Amino acid sequence: MAYNPVEPLLERICLGIDCGNDAGSLQCPTCLKVGMKNSYFCSQDCFKKNWNGHKALHKSTGFYNPFPTFSFTGSLRPVYPLSARRIVPSSIMRPDYAETGVPTRRPFLNSTKVTILDAQGQEAMRKVCRLAREVLDIVASELRSGTTTDYLDEVCHQACIERDSYPSPLNYNFFPKSICISPNEVICHGIPDQRKLLDSDIVNLDVTLYHQGYHADLNETYYVGDQAKADPDSVRVVETTRECLNEAIKHVKPGTPIRQFGSIIEKHAKSRGCSVVKIWGGHGINTLFHCPPYVSHYSNNKSVGVCKPGMTFTIEPILALGKSRDVTWPDNWTNTTLDGKRAAQFEHTVLVTETGVEVLTAANKDSPGGPISMPMTDT
Numbered sequence: 001m002a003y004n005p006v007e008p009l010l011e012r013i014c015l016g017i018d019c020g021n022d023a024g025s026l027q028c029p030t031c032l033k034v035g036m037k038n039s040y041f042c043s044q045d046c047f048k049k050n051w052n053g054h055k056a057l058h059k060s061t062g063f064y065n066p067f068p069t070f071s072f073t074g075s076l077r078p079v080y081p082l083s084a085r086r087i088v089p090s091s092i093m094r095p096d097y098a099e100t101g102v103p104t105r106r107p108f109l110n111s112t113k114v115t116i117l118d119a120q121g122q123e124a125m126r127k128v129c130r131l132a133r134e135v136l137d138i139v140a141s142e143l144r145s146g147t148t149t150d151y152l153d154e155v156c157h158q159a160c161i162e163r164d165s166y167p168s169p170l171n172y173n174f175f176p177k178s179i180c181i182s183p184n185e186v187i188c189h190g191i192p193d194q195r196k197l198l199d200s201d202i203v204n205l206d207v208t209l210y211h212q213g214y215h216a217d218l219n220e221t222y223y224v225g226d227q228a229k230a231d232p233d234s235v236r237v238v239e240t241t242r243e244c245l246n247e248a249i250k251h252v253k254p255g256t257p258i259r260q261f262g263s264i265i266e267k268h269a270k271s272r273g274c275s276v277v278k279i280w281g282g283h284g285i286n287t288l289f290h291c292p293p294y295v296s297h298y299s300n301n302k303s304v305g306v307c308k309p310g311m312t313f314t315i316e317p318i319l320a321l322g323k324s325r326d327v328t329w330p331d332n333w334t335n336t337t338l339d340g341k342r343a344a345q346f347e348h349t350v351l352v353t354e355t356g357v358e359v360l361t362a363a364n365k366d367s368p369g370g371p372i373s374m375p376m377t378d379t
Contacts, residue, residue, distance in 0.1 A: 001188075002282075003280065015067065016047075026041050030055070063194050066331075074337070075340070077195070078195070078334070080193060085171075086153075102173065103172070103289065112292070112305050114292045114305060115288075117351075118310070127211065127214075128209065132361055135159040136367075138156075144224065145196075145199040145224055148196050153181070153192035179206065180205075182204040182206070187336060189335050190333075199224060200227040202221055202228050202234050202344060205222065206345075210289075217316075218349060219345055220363075221345055221346060223372070233342065235372060236272060236321070237320065240268065244319065245316070245346040248265050249359060253352070254306075254307055254355075255306055261295055262298045265298070275319065276317065278298045280297075282295030282313060293305045293313055295315055295316075309353055312352075314349050318344070321341040322340075325338040348362070
C-alpha cells in the first residue's frame with residue numbers, strides 16, 4: 001500500500017456543487033436511512049442549497065454513483081452501495097488501528113532511524129510475506145470479466161482469515177475494505193465496490209496482511225482479459241512498471257543509498273515513454289505498516305539512509321502513460337491520474353541481507369499473471 005509522508009489524513013469533502021470544502025460529520029439523514037454512505041456536507045446551509053439536486057439520489061434503485069457532481073478524469077465511476085464492513089474473528093491478532101482507525105505509532109518516514117530485524121524478526125517477516133503472496137495469488141486467480149471488485153475483496157478477506165491474519169488495509173485511517181483494487185486510471189487505493197471488471201481493463205491488486213505482529217505488503221497489476229493484452233499502451237505501462245521494480249531490486253544490498261532506487265526507476269520509465277507518479281513511495285515495514293525508510297521512485301529525490309542488513313522495506317513504483325499529476329475522489333482514497341490515462345504499479349517487500357537482497361514476496365512458479373510481450377500492431 002503506497003504511502004505519502006507529506007499529505008496529512010484527508011478530511012471528507014463536501015458534496016455540495018462547486019463547494020470543495022472539508023466536510024465534518026454532517027450527513028444527509030435520508031441517505032443514512034436508505035443505506036447510502038459518504039453523503040457528507042460542510043454545513044446545514046450547503047446541504048439546503050444542494051437539496052434539490054441531491055435528493056434525486058434517493059429515488060435511485062440498486063446501484064448508484066455517490067459523487068454525481070464530481071469531475072471524474074477518466075471513464076471509471078464508483079458503483080455503490082458498498083458492502084458492509086467484513087468481520088474479523090476476535091481470535092485473530094489485530095494491529096493498533098483495527099478498532100479506532102488511527103495508528104497509535106506514526107514515525108516520521110524521513111527519519112534515519114530504521115528498524116534492524118534480528119533473526120527471529122526476519123523469520124516472522126518471511127512467514128507473513130509468504131502468506132501475503134498466497135492471498136494475492138488466490139485473489140488474482142478470480143480475475144475475469146464480469147467479476148465485481150467487491151467480490152474480490154470478499155475473496156481476499158476470507159483468505160486472510162483462513163491464514164489467521166488480519167487484512168491490514170481494513171480500517172487503516174478508516175479505509176473501508178480489506179484490499180485496494182485500482183483499475184485503469186486509478187493510481188492507487190481504489191475502494192472495492194459493485195463495478196464489474198471488463199475484458200479491456202488492467203487492474204492492480206494491493207494486498208497487505210498482519211500476522212503474529214508483523215505486516216507484509218505486495219501488489220501486482222494484471223490484465224483482466226485478451227482485450228487488455230492486445231492494447232499496446234496498456235502492455236507498455238504494465239510491463240515497464242514491472243521491469244522498473246525488478247531493476248531497482250537488483251541494486252538492493254548493504255551500502256546502497258535509498259535515494260538511488262528512484263534514479264534507476266525513472267531512467268527506465270522515461271526510456272519507455274512513461275512518467276513516474278511522484279507523490280507515493282515505498283516504505284519500511286515490519287511490526288508497523290509504514291515506517292522508515294521512505295523510498296522515492298524518481299530521480300533527484302531526498303530519501304535518506306542506506307541499505308543495511310536486517311532492514312525490510314517495500315519498493316512499489318507507479319507509472320502512468322500520461323502526466324504524473326493526480327486527483328483524489330471525494331471518498332478521500334481513490335487516487336487517479338489527472339488526465340485520465342492509465343497507470344500501473346508493482347510492489348515487493350524485500351529484506352536486505354549481508355550479501356544482497358531477499359525478495360520476501362516473490363512470485364511462485366504457478367502464480368497468476370507474469371510478463372507478456374508487446375502485442376503485434378498493423379503497420
